[in-house]
Amino acid sequence: MDKLLTKALRYKRWERILFSVILVIIGITGLTLLAFAPSYQDYVRFTEDYNIQARGVRISAQTTDIESERQRIASVDHVAACIPQSERYFFTSQLTAGDFSLQDARVTGINEALAPELIAGTPIEHADDFLCPPVLTDANGHKIDGESLIGQTISITVEQQHYTVEFFTNPDVFPTTSDTKTFTGRITGVYRPFEPDDNMLVAGFETVGEMSQYRQGNLQEFQPDGTLIVYADSYSNLSQVESALRSMGYSSSPTFWLDKTGVFLIMVGAWTAFVLIGLVLFWIIWVLLRRQLASRSNEIALLKATGIENIRIGRGLLVNLLRTAVLPVCLSGAFFWLISRLLAKLLFLGLVGYTPGPSGYIVFLAGIVAACCGIIIALLPGITRLSPALLLREETK
Amino acid sequence: MAILTADNLTKQYTKHKKSVLAVDHFTYQFQPGKLYAILGESGAGKTTLLSILGGLEKPSDGQLYFEDRELSGMKDRELSQWRKNKIGFIFQSSALCQNLSALENVMLPILAAGIPRMEARQRAEALLDSVGLSERADFLPQELSGGEKQRIAFIRAIANDPELILADEPTGNLDEKNEKLLFERLSALAKEGRCVIIVSHNPQILHYADCKIVLSSGRRLGADG
Numbered sequence A: 001m002d003k004l005l006t007k008a009l010r011y012k013r014w015e016r017i018l019f020s021v022i023l024v025i026i027g028i029t030g031l032t033l034l035a036f037a038p039s040y041q042d043y044v045r046f047t048e049d050y051n052i053q054a055r056g057v058r059i060s061a062q063t064t065d066i067e068s069e070r071q072r073i074a075s076v077d078h079v080a081a082c083i084p085q086s087e088r089y090f091f092t093s094q095l096t097a098g099d100f101s102l103q104d105a106r107v108t109g110i111n112e113a114l115a116p117e118l119i120a121g122t123p124i125e126h127a128d129d130f131l132c133p134p135v136l137t138d139a140n141g142h143k144i145d146g147e148s149l150i151g152q153t154i155s156i157t158v159e160q161q162h163y164t165v166e167f168f169t170n171p172d173v174f175p176t177t178s179d180t181k182t183f184t185g186r187i188t189g190v191y192r193p194f195e196p197d198d199n200m201l202v203a204g205f206e207t208v209g210e211m212s213q214y215r216q217g218n219l220q221e222f223q224p225d226g227t228l229i230v231y232a233d234s235y236s237n238l239s240q241v242e243s244a245l246r247s248m249g250y251s252s253s254p255t256f257w258l259d260k261t262g263v264f265l266i267m268v269g270a271w272t273a274f275v276l277i278g279l280v281l282f283w284i285i286w287v288l289l290r291r292q293l294a295s296r297s298n299e300i301a302l303l304k305a306t307g308i309e310n311i312r313i314g315r316g317l318l319v320n321l322l323r324t325a326v327l328p329v330c331l332s333g334a335f336f337w338l339i340s341r342l343l344a345k346l347l348f349l350g351l352v353g354y355t356p357g358p359s360g361y362i363v364f365l366a367g368i369v370a371a372c373c374g375i376i377i378a379l380l381p382g383i384t385r386l387s388p389a390l391l392l393r394e395e396t397k
Numbered sequence B: 001m002a003i004l005t006a007d008n009l010t011k012q013y014t015k016h017k018k019s020v021l022a023v024d025h026f027t028y029q030f031q032p033g034k035l036y037a038i039l040g041e042s043g044a045g046k047t048t049l050l051s052i053l054g055g056l057e058k059p060s061d062g063q064l065y066f067e068d069r070e071l072s073g074m075k076d077r078e079l080s081q082w083r084k085n086k087i088g089f090i091f092q093s094s095a096l097c098q099n100l101s102a103l104e105n106v107m108l109p110i111l112a113a114g115i116p117r118m119e120a121r122q123r124a125e126a127l128l129d130s131v132g133l134s135e136r137a138d139f140l141p142q143e144l145s146g147g148e149k150q151r152i153a154f155i156r157a158i159a160n161d162p163e164l165i166l167a168d169e170p171t172g173n174l175d176e177k178n179e180k181l182l183f184e185r186l187s188a189l190a191k192e193g194r195c196v197i198i199v200s201h202n203p204q205i206l207h208y209a210d211c212k213i214v215l216s217s218g219r220r221l222g223a224d225g
């Protein structure tokens, strides 16, 4: 019975084709945008949460003699470190460029077990380890006054990374740890990287430049792009460093957005756009389905006059819709997967250890399908209202 | 006992604040075993009356009883059930599902009544055979002539052996021979004890009708028989 019912309500061929094409277009554009929205948000979240301590300025080297250029820049006021920067790994190197908390540097003797890995560059998924407890204490539990640590000599053991290319699992450059080396130096400055009421302290450290170079190991073999990242000793001095570098003839740009209002505005704009686009897509699907219902009204009236219940007719329509939608949904789903991987790759280029991918966003695909079903259910009253008496008023064909 | 009792049935359509009284206090008792002809000029309310009698439209006022059950109080489910088992409609446009073959079109109401597929198929084949269309079982409606479609619409309407058969201009696009055949078949059904109600402009109907109901502006003018 239901098989026959479904057949009776089947769309005409041109309707099916039109519907499929529209669904594919909607799927591809809509899902891509939807995929982009959360990726974009993640991106901003990353830069906000973790990179606020970057205080980096990115510049392009002017000569091929990177080493002497680094020394020249390092002598500029308020420069904590200057290291060759790989586009891909600036996040990693940023962690090693001198901005480590006292605790991480084992000044106080607490959390000693953590320190070496942290200095060696914690992969981003362990970034939580890098964040300090809100109140710094020494081994005896006494609160530490950061300023009192300036001038102290500390030593840090750094593990050198050895980079290899792993083509099969992921065409990316992967670090593996090899040798270790201990660096000794004095703390040159202490400052709070976060908000004023945040207790985390970060120290500038004399030998951090060498240290991070050492830690980077053979990275330059993979990306000898001549970009340098210059770290200021505190965020408040960043613009000063930046203008100093400009006056030296470098074109410089901050490594991350640090302006939260800008980010907020961008997010609001982006989400408004996505919501609007979503509404338009919803409207298109709605109109399309109403049209489908109208074009089947004769059949529906006949089925009703035959004494078939509304709910069964609704089910027949739904089966037909789903059947028509399977191919376009699969097609646009596949496209969606690809494009979102690509987008994520582009967006998260600099984040080591972050696996981009739309796995979580499949939820949106499910959302679209659910929305379609919802619309059909919403159309049920339409079926109920459709009077079978219209058959009696039908013009003779 | 009357199979269908109309008690002051009234249907008023309102559109753009203008109201049309399509059926005006129609009271009548339809008996089984009779063929009724509903006549009247165009716009008199014949189609409206028929759709109310078949439960396709609800009256704005008045009651309709099937045997002794009141219909206006029924829910969609019950009404569907009632239409499925008790009523056969024949529409002027010989309404058939365009996607279904002749056989499937006849099978649909039988399956809807809960008959198993195999049995429904046999019954549909027998019905097609009875109107000489077994050769056309696999044809789609657009591959059939007007008269053939009408015959299929006819057997479709009687497939579940309904007690009440309603037809609106069933001979609309038939030639004289087919017209006569259809009226004869409907008349035979009435003789077998069913109640047949036909709306028609065709004067031929008067040769077959047991009772004549004339409508004018929604009102019944008089009935004989």
Ligand SMILES: Nc1ncnc2c1ncn2[C@@H]1O[C@H](COP(=O)(O)OP(=O)(O)OP(=O)(O)O)[C@@H](O)[C@H]1O
Residues within 6 Å of the ligand: B013, B014, B015, B020, B021, B022, B040, B041, B042, B043, B044, B045, B046, B047, B048, B049
């Ligand atoms: N859905 C509707 N809304 C408003 N008015 C309607 C509606 N359906 C019918 N009418 C009006 O009700 C009146 C009766 O219509 P009906 O179709 O019953 O006439 P009829 O007797 O069947 O005419 P015909 O012989 O031309 O088919 C007409 O004046 C028509 O305009």
Ligand SMILES: [Mg+2]
Residues within 6 Å of the ligand: B046, B047, B048, B168
């Ligand atoms: Mg009419």
